[in-house]
Every structure is written in C-alpha cells, then in structure tokens.
Amino acid sequence: MACVLEAPLRMSVLSEVTASSRHYVDRLFDLDPQKVLQGVIDMKNAVIGNNKQKANLIVLGAVPRLLYLLQQETSSTELRTECAVVLGSLAMGTENNVKSLLDCHIITALLQGLLSPDLKFIEACLRCLRTIFISPVTPEDLLYTGPDHQTILFNHGAVQNIAHLLVSTSYKVQMQALKCFSVLAFENPQVSMTLVNVSVDGELLPQIFVKMLQRDKPIEMQLTSAKCLTSMCRAGAIRTDDSCIVLKTLPCLVRMCSKERLLEERVEGAETLAYLIETDVELQRTASITDHLIVMLADYFKYPSSVSAITDIKRLDHDLKHAHELRQAAFKLYASLGANDEDIRKKIIETENMMDRIVNGLSESSIKVRLAAVRCLHSLSRSVQQLRTSFQDHAVWKPLMKVLQNAPNEILVVASSTLCNLLLEFSPSKEPILESGAIELLCSLTQSENLALRVNGIWALMNMAFQAEQKIKSDILRGLSTEQLFQLLSDSDVNVLMKTLGLLRNLLSTRPHIDHIMSTHGKQIMQAVTLILEGEHNIEVKEQTLCILANIADGTTAKELIMTNDDILQKIKYYMSHSNAKLQLAAMFCISNLIWNEEEGSQERQDKLRDMGIVDILHKLSQSSDPNLCDKAKTALQQYLA
C-alpha cells in the first residue's frame, strides 16, 4: 500500500526537476565541442553538493555519455578532464550513484585514462577512482590483490616507480609507498628478491626500511617497514641472521606487542612476528628472551579488562571488538615461538593459565581463534615432556576431540596433526582418545578429499597402531575396511602411501598379531605388496614394503604365505641384488626371518631358498664392502651351517 502511494509522489518530484536536468544532458550531445565543454562545466557546477541533481542526471543517462566523451580520442583533454571531474562528483553521492557508475564500467574507462600523458586528466581520473573504491559497494576484486596482481604490478615497474617515493619529504607519500611495498612483497619471493637490490639515492631499500624502524619514527611507519623486511626475509631475500632482521626487525616487532601500543598494532605486530620467526629456531630463541615477550603475550588474553567494563562503555566496545583478534594473534605467536625449542615450550606452558587459555580457545566461537589455539596446541604437542605432564593434567584431548567434530577443514588439518602427536605411544592421552571414538573419526578422515586430512588421518592411525594391543589393531582394520586400505595404498600422494605402509608395518608386529592379521587379511595384503613392488615407486616406498614382508616372514603361520608365493620369493631374490643397499638390506631381513633355525619347518624353507639360488647371493653379499650387508649375509649363512 505504501509503495503505491509513494510511487506517484516520487514521479512528480522527478518530473519537476527533470526539465532543468534534461537540459544539462542535452547539451552533452551538441555538435559544437566548445558548447559540449561548457555544458560539462555547467553540469559540474550544478551537481556539486546536490544529491538530487546527481540522481536525476544518472537517471537521465548522463553517465554513458560522459564516459563516451571521456574515452573519445577526439575529445580535447580539457573536456575529458571535466568529464572525469563530473563523474567523480557523481560518485561522491549516494551508494546507488556508485552502483550506477560501476554498471557503466566506469573503472575500465578511468584506468584507461591513466595512460594519458596529461597530468591533470590523470589526476581527475585518480580522484574519481579513489572515490569509487572508498565506497563499500565497490567490490574489492576490481582492484589488484593477490599474487597474480602483485606480479602484474611488478611487471609494470611498480617497484622502481614507487621506490623513490620512500624518500619523499611528505610523510603521507612515504607511508603510502611503504604500505604498497608491504603488500607487494607479502609472500612474493619475486618481488622480495628484487627489493633487496633496489636503491634510491645510493641507498639500498633494506637500509631505507631499517631507518624507518627507528624508534622515534611514527609507530605506523615502524610497523609497516618491519612487515616489508619480514616478507623479504621469509622470501629468502634477506638472511635470517642478518643484523637488520635480528637486531632491528625482530626487536621492533616485539615492541609492537607491548602494552603501550594500540590494540590494532599489537595484533599486527604479533602476527607479523609469528610469521617472521615461524621456521627459524634461532629467531624463535631470540624472540623468546626479548623484552619478556612470552609474559607480555599473556596480557593479550585480558581483554576486555574488568577496568574498562566499569569505567568506559566506549572502551569496552573497543576492547570487545579486538579481543578475538588479540587472542588469535597471541596463539599464533606462541605457536611460532614454541615450534622447535623445548625450553621455549616449557616457558610458554609455565605462563599463567596458559593451558586453560588454550583449552578455552579451542571452544571459542570464532573460527580464527579456534584455529590459532589449535596451532598453538600443535606446536606445544611436539614436546614429549609436555605431552606427559600438562597436556594430561588439563585433559587437552577432550576439547581437541570436540574441535575435530564438524570443524572446517583448515581447523581439522591442524587439529588432526595435533592428534597425531597425542596418539604417540608414550602419550598418556592415547587411551582416553581411543575410548572417545578416535578410530572412527580418523578412518573417516582418510576418506577426505583434502590431502592433508588424509595424510593426518592415516598418520594418526599409524601412531595409534604402534605397539598397540591386539584389540586396537583389529578395531583399526575393521574401522578402515580392506577396501579403504587398498584405496590408500593406491593413493596418488606418496605421503599417504608411506603412512599407510607404516600403518601396515605397525599392525604386523609381534608374532601373534602377525599371524592373526594374516589369517584374516593375508590374501589382500600379499596382493597389495606384490602390486607395490611391481609398481613405479620410489626407494623409500619399496623399502617400507619389503619391511612389511620381513614382518610377515617373522610370523609363524604367516611365513607360509610367502613361502608358497613364488612370485614374491623371486621379488625378494631380485631385491637382494638391487643396486640400492637399503633395499638389499630390507630383502635380507625377509630371508633371515624365513631361514631362521629352531623354528618349525626351517629346514624345508632353507632348502627351497637354496634351490632358488639364494645361498649363492648370500655368499656374494658376505664379501660386500657394506658392513651392514656383509654382517647380515654372514649371519644368514650361519643358519645354514647349524
């Protein structure tokens, strides 16, 4: 009802102004270019600050005409400039105005305009572009972002052109140039490698960046400059032991984490530092002793503070907004700090309420925080000592298992990685995790489309099977199903294959287990082994497979599965004479296990293998220069003598 009433009203208002507005548009079509120019100038004066007029002109189709004039080569630069100014003015209006302009493909036209030799025209185009991109309705992907666009900018000489702006006397210009570099160089080795060698006024860019890190420079400048240097370091353009990283960039980023800085700066500082030190243990060690960083980070969890809640609503709002960001940044940095050094992990865990914070973080609603918390937990789970102590005390496995239910893949990847560590044989968490249905979960992960999840799933199962009791092994086999096992053995990813073979090896250990599994799955396993040994696989895969055979050969009844399979025996013989010593050794393990004295039927097996020419090979190997092979061959030959 309201709509019906409103529509005619709007129409009437429109018709009133249309008359004058139409006049402006009509003049754009005049044949005399001079009159067109005057028309555009008059239009410019008419629309300034007048949203209604702007809307009218858009409705009346001024935009396509203006764009046409702007793009026409025959238009005078003056006219083209004025057109750009008017379009910029229209863009200043409502969001609908911007949408209309975007619909007319204004971006392309304006970008084209940047190629003009006329500076005033370029300026007008840039102003208009700026206005349009500031608007929230403009999609960001219209602007260059991401690695492809970094490359495009790079190929168009962005580095050289922007570099000299870094030494501009205007702080604003300097800052924009610096920001530009921080974006260009981020995770881009090509740009980073170039940047180290660029010089401005005889000074190399890294030196200029270091100057911008000076402590009396504005924080924004220090931080952005540190980001540039960080990107360059991670790209390998600057060594991690270079003093500009160790003595300048790292301390600067630690300072950014201090309580004195704004919350936004602390977030950015911690994230950048986490990235800088992620893979270098020396940087991790240095950061860990700098300015009590580990203790400083604990403060990131204290927002919103109880003080802010009482004193200042605005502050509370601000704190709340940044609380998640702060927590995830702290988790990320803890994760990087504790990635490699046991002492640092210990220090982190000893920080007040650390494990509780991680546990809480695991169940936060924010995906970012959960992810960062899991990463932190993963990093800390690399410590044998911690797995046995604090991880157990805080029953970390519980929230971790919860995270693993229905989490997005990016969280699942890290969480399952963590689970791998928690399932290690010495981890006390292993038992409760098994009881909470981990096998089923992990088996389902092995079916994931996501490669990392498949690897982690099978990896965890492998860890779980190591020296496990019969029941667990059976549960794994049952949960996985033979089909899935074979599926994994033919996985295109070598990592999955290796971990699956590792699982098989762990399953096939201790004689009763071997015999039991082979009695139920013998046929399929032998098939799979044959397949892999015949296939095109790397040495490690084949070695692992031969080790599985050696394990089977250790069984009592399982032995027969090999002895009755001439094909397999020939393969073993073949690998005994292989050029790779590792494979030779693995094949010898099989033979040793088969011919071992004091076991039932050993005589027959020895005879059969002698007939196959194995003894000759053993004699030859006993002369080998490789001491391992030589020893092994001699021991095997002794079995025949006894």
Added chain:
Amino acid sequence: MAEAGAGSLHGGDAAPPSPPREQELSRRLRRLYPAVNQDETPLPRSWSPKDKYNYIGLSQGNLRVHYKGHGKNHKDAASVRATHPIPAACGIYYFEVKIVSKGRDGCCEILHSKEETFQERVFGFVFSPLPPAIPECLLEKRYMGIGLSAQGVNMNRLPGWDKHSYGYHGDDGHSFCSSGTGQPYGPTFTTGDVIGCCVNLINNTCFYTKNGHSLGIAFTDLPANLYPTVGLQTPGEIVDANFGQQPFVFDIEDYMREWRAKIQSTIKRFPIGDRLGEWQAMLQNMVSSYLVHHGYCSTATAFARVTDTTIQEEQTSIKNRQRIQKLVLAGRVGEAIEATQQLYPGLLEHNPNLLFMLKCRQFVEMVNGTDSEVRCFGARSPRSQDSYPGSPSLSPRHGSNNSHLHSTGADSPTCSNGVMSTKSKQSHSKYPTLSSSSSSSSSSSPSSVNYSESNSTDSTKSQQHSSTSNQETSDSEMEMEAEHYPNGVLENSSTRIMNGTYKHEEILQTDESSMEDSCPQRQLCGGNHAATERMIQFGRELQMLSEQLCREYGKNTMHKKMLQDAFSLLAYSDPWNCPVGQQLDPIQREPVCAALNSAILESQNLPKQPPLMLALGQASECLRLMARVGLGSCSFARVDDYLH
C-alpha cells in the same frame, strides 16, 4: 706480551690508557650524554681501584675485572664499583660487560698468562692450582652479577643482595632487587656473552641486554646516584667493561631517540590553557619588551604597530638608554657616566658599585685610548681602535657579514646572560639600599670631591660637541640595527652578547668613517703624553674612590680585584698582549653596558632584564636544577634544541 706484563707490574691497577683511546672515549661520551656537565658530575669511565673488595683484580686501564679470591662460598663474593655514579643528566645511561671467562676453565688461562701472573704477584697472591682446593660443585655453579649499587654498599657481596643494590646473575638468569632471593628475569649468560645494563633516569627503571637484545624491565623505582657495579665469586672469572670505549652491541642511541621524541612531544602537547589570546599576548609582550630593552626603537615601534600593542616605556627614554649604551660600547665610558648623571640624576649616586664598575671601565678605556678624556688630547686620532682583534674591516658591506657576527658571539660563549644577571644581582644585594649619596659621603675627603667635580665639568665641556653629533646619527643607526637584528638573536644562546657586538661594530663604523688613515701600532692612551698624564691622575682618583667606598661599606673583594686588574695593565709595555690584556677587549664593555642599562630600567620601575631573557635563563637554570635533583628528562629537553 712482555711489555704488557711490565706495564701492569709498574702501573698496577691504574695502568694509564693510551691518550687517543681516552680522546675517543671522551668524544663518544659527549655525544651520548650531551646534557651532562662533566665538571660537576663526571661520567663513569672505568672501575674504581679504591672502591672494590680485595678479591677483585683490575687490569687493562681498570676496565678488566677478575676474581682472585677462594670462591668457596657466598662469603667470598666480591664487587667493584665504577669511578663515579651515573649522572641524572644522562637521561638514559648504558654500559656493557663482556664475559671473557666464566671461571674454572679461565683459571688455567690466568695461570699461563704472563700479564695476569705478574699482576697477581704484585698483589702478593698466588693462584692455587685447580681442585681439589675448591669443591667441584661450587665450580659448576658460577656466580656473576652485573648491576648497580649506591655508594657504601658492602663490596663483599654480589650486586643485588643488599639494600640499594641491584643485579642480574649469570648462573640462573635471575634479577636481584636489594634482596638475597632473586626473581626469574632473563636467560643465563656465560663466556662470550655481552651483557648490557641500561638505566633510564627519566622513569627510574633499568633493563638489561644480552648480545644486543633487550631483555625487558628488570627494576623500577631506582634511587639516584647509582654506580655501575659488577660482582664475581668464582676463581677465574674475568669480565671486561665498556663504558663507551667501544661501540655498544645494543643500539642504545635508538632507545634514546625514542625517549627524546617522547619528551619533546610531551612538551609540545603541554596544555597552555589559552584564554582569549592570553598566550599570544604574552608572546608579543616578550618580543616587544626584548626589543625595547635593547633599544631597538624603530623595530619595537613597528612591532607594536603590527601587533596592536603598546610600549610601556616612552620613545625618548628608549633613545636615551640607547645613547648611553652606545657610548659604553664605544668605550666612551666617561661620556656615558656624564649622560647618565644628566638624564637620570641620582642613579649612580644610589649605585656606588655600578659607578665604581663604570669608572674602572673608564680607566681601562683610557689605557685603550678610547675614552673621551684621553681622546680629546689625541686630536681625533684614537686609531688604536682599528686593530681590535676581531673587529671587521670597516667597509659598507659589514651589514651582511653574518658569519663574522656568529664567530664573535662564539668567542665568548661563557659570558651567558643568566650568569651575568645572577652576579650583578648578588653584588646589589650585598649592599642594599644606599641611603647616602656619593657626594655626601665623599665630604669626608674634600680633595677627592673636588677632583671629581672638576673632572666632570671638564668632560662635559669637551664632550658637548661629540655627543650631539652622536645623537644626530643615532636614528639612521637605529634603522640599520632593526634590519640586522634578527640574524643575531637566533643564532646562539648568548644572545645579548651578539647584540652588543653588533652595536659595537655600528659605532665603530660611524667613528671610523671620519678617519682616513689607520695606525697599525696600538699605544698607551693613544700615544699621547698629556693623555697618559690624565690617565694616571684618573687612576689616583679611582684609587681614592675605592678607599672611600671601603671606608663606607666595608671591604669589597670584587672592587679590589677590578682595580687591581685595571692597574695591572700599566705594568706591561704592551697592555694588549699581557696576561690581563683581555680587559681591553671591546667585548668586556658588554657586561658593564648591560649592568648600566639594567640599573636605568630599574630606576624607571621597568624590569631590569627582558622577560624573554629571563624566561630563557630560567629554562636553562631549571634544566640545571633538574639535573642536580635527579630528573633525567632534562637531558632530552635542551634549550638549545629550541633555539635554531
């Protein structure tokens, strides 16, 4: 090696460092701590051979410390303090200690090192060989503390264990804040590590560094006057200190930059509380009063016109003062006294000290040949002026000769404004409010009165002509001064001197312009015999005046010194090149001139000092005071930083 051994044998603890190295240290310390007045508060440069426990041995210019005790238990701990406490004016202070040897292993080194063995023998101590004398367990535990302590803290202890003592210990990485039990602080440290200790005297905190990495705040609420301190407790421990001898591993200057920026932004953001342009009015008043004080009449008028303000003093009064100042600065002190008596009757009579000062100056100027009393004899040939050291070649181009102005100002930077005024004030307060005039007091010695009377009448007559001519030219001079004035003010802190110098040149120029040739040889009283006679006579009068003042007001050592210095000039054949010849320098007229100007202003109930200079002097004095009471921020708020 042998040389080094011999060196330590003779020199013992105090082996003198090579001079270039010392110079380098001084240079570096000056750059690091420019606000420190090293005469008042010297900086630590080495460990003190006097302020240490006897288990401590020093070598290498008292920078290397080694332990030579038994190291059995904590009772064998030994510390050494630096030569001086850390001055607050440093703002940020920093030193580093390199761990040369963590002990035990280092013991062997010591025994085999010729240098160190010599050293030990000098002290009558021979190292026992390694264990079994010392239990193994103690050797494993290395005690080494680096930190700070106040004077008088027991040196048989490690830094940090006692009250007013603070330390960071290498064995456990703990910090000790005046307590026997440490707090977890940082990493442990050992041979090869460089540990730095930074004292922030602005917020009274301290942090350490390890190999150039800041370890975070260790102590807060530190007391003042702490000494760098190091303590050892294990045989074989050796550490080297760096108080600025070498570049530091940690970038301390970057940290200083941060604090300089912090303090300067605090000053910048300091709320002024501007109520209806009060602030602007105050600033305008400061500028205006400064111009008026120094007699820049035209500039002051122009400034008042533009800013729509009023000048308190009357135009004629300003001009009168200026005329008198010019006379003094031209060395024509007799005329200046005359003019003062004429324009401000009773002024000098109420200020006998000032009068005496002027008369002494007049005597000096007579020697110089500048004073009118001797010039009149010389028939307009006081050529001696030409060859004043530092006087410009007298040509029209002098107006743009800025560089000369600066160099003149820089020649006497110590004669700063604040100091001068303080002195004159003191002398005033010593003889407060003289009720009796000089004429009444001199009645006890009639002869001297007669002399001075006849003297003054003489000079009045003879100088009538010259003073009028002077007045005629004064206006054009004013304009020129106004033109050049800004150059002088902004260049150096010793503002007043520069103005004075400048005026002096002006006057020289007007004087010289009438003289054609110049005589290179300076002679006593311009070489005129009669003038010399007159000078000697004047000297006698001055002597009598001194005696008279002494009788009336008691002994005055300052007067005595002035008189002595002035008369000493006659003892040399070439007064310009004698130990007291400095008095003849025209620059010495300036304090006299300033004192007279101030006295005149005071007599007119005007401030005797321009508020601008008062503010400047106050700011400088405030900074000095801050340094004295231990407020470190003074180091980053220098007055010079704001006078560019």
